[in-house]
Amino acid sequence: MSEAARKGMKPKKNRAGLWGIYLALALIYIWAFSGMNLPEIKPTAGQITKSIFNGMFHPDWDYVSDPGGEDLLHGLLDTLAIAALGTFISAVLCVPFAFWAAANMSKGKAASGTGKFVLSFIRTFPELVMAIMFIKAVGPGSFAGVLALGLHSIGMLGKLFSEEVENMDLGPTEALMATGANRFQILWFAVIPQVITGFLSYTLYRFEINVRSAAVLGVIGAGGIGTPLIFALTSRDWNRVGIILLGIIVMVTVIDLISGYLRRKIV
Amino acid sequence: MKVGIQKVIEFKNVSKTYPNGVKGLKNINLTIEKGEFVVVVGLSGAGKSTLLRSINRLNEVTEGEIVIAGKSITNSSGASLRRIRRDIGMIFQSFNLVKRSTVLRNVLSGRVGYHSTFRTVLGLFPNEDVNLAFEALERVNILDKAYTRADQLSGGQQQRVSIARALAQEAKIILADEPVASLDPLTTKHVMDDLRRINQELGITTVVNLHHVDLAQEYATRIIGMRAGEIVFDGPVEEATDDKFSEIYGRPLQNNELLGATV
Amino acid sequence: MMNQPIKTSIPKPPSKIKNYVTLLLVLFLLWGSSIQTDSSLAELVAGFPNMMDLLNQMVPPNWGYFDNITDAMLETIRMAVIGTTFGAILAIPIALFSASNLIQNIWVFYPIRFILNLIRTVPDLLLASIFVAIFGLGSLPGILALMVFSIGLIAKLTYESIEAIDPGPLEAMEAVGANKIQLIVFGVIPQVAAHFISYVLYTFEINVRAAAVLGLVGAGGIGLFYNKTLGFLEYDKTSSIIIYTLVAVLAIDYISTKLREKLL
Numbered sequence A: 001m002s003e004a005a006r007k008g009m010k011p012k013k014n015r016a017g018l019w020g021i022y023l024a025l026a027l028i029y030i031w032a033f034s035g036m037n038l039p040e041i042k043p044t045a046g047q048i049t050k051s052i053f054n055g056m057f058h059p060d061w062d063y064v065s066d067p068g069g070e071d072l073l074h075g076l077l078d079t080l081a082i083a084a085l086g087t088f089i090s091a092v093l094c095v096p097f098a099f100w101a102a103a104n105m106s107k108g109k110a111a112s113g114t115g116k117f118v119l120s121f122i123r124t125f126p127e128l129v130m131a132i133m134f135i136k137a138v139g140p141g142s143f144a145g146v147l148a149l150g151l152h153s154i155g156m157l158g159k160l161f162s163e164e165v166e167n168m169d170l171g172p173t174e175a176l177m178a179t180g181a182n183r184f185q186i187l188w189f190a191v192i193p194q195v196i197t198g199f200l201s202y203t204l205y206r207f208e209i210n211v212r213s214a215a216v217l218g219v220i221g222a223g224g225i226g227t228p229l230i231f232a233l234t235s236r237d238w239n240r241v242g243i244i245l246l247g248i249i250v251m252v253t254v255i256d257l258i259s260g261y262l263r264r265k266i267v
Numbered sequence B: 001m002k003v004g005i006q007k008v009i010e011f012k013n014v015s016k017t018y019p020n021g022v023k024g025l026k027n028i029n030l031t032i033e034k035g036e037f038v039v040v041v042g043l044s045g046a047g048k049s050t051l052l053r054s055i056n057r058l059n060e061v062t063e064g065e066i067v068i069a070g071k072s073i074t075n076s077s078g079a080s081l082r083r084i085r086r087d088i089g090m091i092f093q094s095f096n097l098v099k100r101s102t103v104l105r106n107v108l109s110g111r112v113g114y115h116s117t118f119r120t121v122l123g124l125f126p127n128e129d130v131n132l133a134f135e136a137l138e139r140v141n142i143l144d145k146a147y148t149r150a151d152q153l154s155g156g157q158q159q160r161v162s163i164a165r166a167l168a169q170e171a172k173i174i175l176a177d178e179p180v181a182s183l184d185p186l187t188t189k190h191v192m193d194d195l196r197r198i199n200q201e202l203g204i205t206t207v208v209n210l211h212h213v214d215l216a217q218e219y220a221t222r223i224i225g226m227r228a229g230e231i232v233f234d235g236p237v238e239e240a241t242d243d244k245f246s247e248i249y250g251r252p253l254q255n256n257e258l259l260g261a262t263v
Numbered sequence C: 001m002m003n004q005p006i007k008t009s010i011p012k013p014p015s016k017i018k019n020y021v022t023l024l025l026v027l028f029l030l031w032g033s034s035i036q037t038d039s040s041l042a043e044l045v046a047g048f049p050n051m052m053d054l055l056n057q058m059v060p061p062n063w064g065y066f067d068n069i070t071d072a073m074l075e076t077i078r079m080a081v082i083g084t085t086f087g088a089i090l091a092i093p094i095a096l097f098s099a100s101n102l103i104q105n106i107w108v109f110y111p112i113r114f115i116l117n118l119i120r121t122v123p124d125l126l127l128a129s130i131f132v133a134i135f136g137l138g139s140l141p142g143i144l145a146l147m148v149f150s151i152g153l154i155a156k157l158t159y160e161s162i163e164a165i166d167p168g169p170l171e172a173m174e175a176v177g178a179n180k181i182q183l184i185v186f187g188v189i190p191q192v193a194a195h196f197i198s199y200v201l202y203t204f205e206i207n208v209r210a211a212a213v214l215g216l217v218g219a220g221g222i223g224l225f226y227n228k229t230l231g232f233l234e235y236d237k238t239s240s241i242i243i244y245t246l247v248a249v250l251a252i253d254y255i256s257t258k259l260r261e262k263l264l
């Protein structure tokens, strides 16, 4: 074996670089921990923890269904409705963004790069802050939550959709162009059939995420089960906290199961 | 012009330079007449695909003009370009079917050029179109697969679907860029037979790029040899002897350029 | 042109009833959802001027306010660092005990996985509100919420990669009589370490975003300032917070993504 070949086989480790990373990590941790003042734990903490667990095991069953009143089922249904409608809106609105950001559909690298940046901007804008802004526009309630999820989810769905479009086979597009189809017909007959299942699957996935998000929106008054949970927490009604938490856990689990099943069926 | 002979494809001083400077075509002058079965041969990189894809303008040429049945495709754009393309069916090495769509939908997609966007998007193809699609499938012997998803077919069957697509398109010209390169010898024969039958029965002018010299000799009525972007041979199949092929390739024929006795 | 009669019979199209029923069901669900949430386009259009008004007040952002919120921004990042770190450390043993190719006892790995699944159903902000109720306002409940969330995510991703490792080296080691600990140290860790670090970084990215809003429920970090500025109708300051957060999150995302690409 030649000298050069033997050298090439040795794993070349950048020792200095590695130590640099270790040092940087150490500094980050020193900074992070020294900046935290030791938290003083309220003497009641243990008591409250016990109460919450107590509440979990003795949930306020009466709250599950209270005809005419604001009950658990009502809150959960509201949460699901917010998630479903928000997901639908974003799945529709993100399609043009996805084609804008897809490198093989946009005219030039600059265009798709801008599209990608816009999507990552939307993704980073916290949905709770969006919800606060929509509350200013349409008042507190579920509708503000729907709009916030609908706008925020564009960021992630648009990115996933655009990746689906980028991974598409361009052959059928060319074949359709050769038959004399116009742009829209090419899109409809060669592009959409290829990407639609991916789009649906990602939409369901985002729906799973949005159900969790919708359960939180109530914290700032944008509808859903979060509002009664915050009320129960502040009024220290632990049995009610328990039943609401159980409700959320059951709802999210069931939705994950159904959505996962559907996603497996689609592909 | 002799009576009964129509110029279907005409290249007038056509050259193509790729953006990276490679000359794909060098001053091509070529006339193809109605009903011909032309096979283009040449080494890899000779410019066969470039030539073929210029005919329906999937490639833009940089100089000269290409005329299809009296209309200049190189000077057309928009609706008139699409109108010309509608008369040219194309068959690809990799079939280029929409894999998740049914066979019927793939064949019907050859008809979209005839209708408004609105109508096609709603899937409102007239009955004649659907019948045309069925007839096309019948002609290539895969009618029973009409409602099967394209990705559930074998390669040979998929290629026949793409031929059916060109038939349903009622194309007057069929271009095929190495249509059998990814098929086994037996399927190759089926597909080439289909192409020849269509050419003879329907009088569709056919231009095929092929790698295999013996296939070319068997099916072509006229052979065009290319080398480095130029036409170095053009004549009826009888004139294309093995010696001529050696000239086109610039060296004796090799075994892998013959399909051999397997067919 | 093609007028020869069709010889073989034309196959029957498959029934489309299932598609129509599905479509109808989806439409019905969406219609029901819009009733349930009182969604109306008219209301959005009517509220649009309000929103424009709000946006108007948000620009230009109050650039001077950046000084006031730098400490909170740093605290946010600290919370994410500490929460992710403790979560990652605790996730290691949990992941090992959830991997069915290491622990063959289904009475061990199924219950642990079940608990992991439960943890992942509760959104981090709700965890934070519960911890605020227990420990009071401050960054401790925020850190705990991030930690619990991190355990759920990192442990799941890690045990899945442990289960996907090449069984060859493990069998070879078992054949020469290695015990469980040796198996893990010499067989498992080298194969999943890079993945694990990548998951930790990924979780850290998520946690920075989450930490930025935990303050809305009183769990520390820059989110606290949303309540402050919105309460006093100082929208130009609100937009400063948003921009600051965006810049920080995008910068951290960028670095973390680059590191993850290097790792794998």
Ligand SMILES: Nc1ncnc2c1ncn2[C@@H]1O[C@H](COP(=O)(O)OP(=O)(O)OP(=O)(O)O)[C@@H](O)[C@H]1O
Pocket: B018, B019, B020, B022, B023, B024, B042, B043, B044, B045, B046, B047, B048, B049, B050, B051
């Ligand atoms: N998109 C392109 N950009 C730049 N150069 C290209 C491009 N496509 C083809 N070429 C070049 O043009 C020349 C002709 O290519 P062409 O594809 O027409 O050859 P071919 O005869 O079809 O070869 P093959 O038998 O391998 O398909 C080659 O030198 C090729 O490298």
Ligand SMILES: [Mg+2]
Pocket: B048, B049, B050, B177
């Ligand atoms: Mg070629």
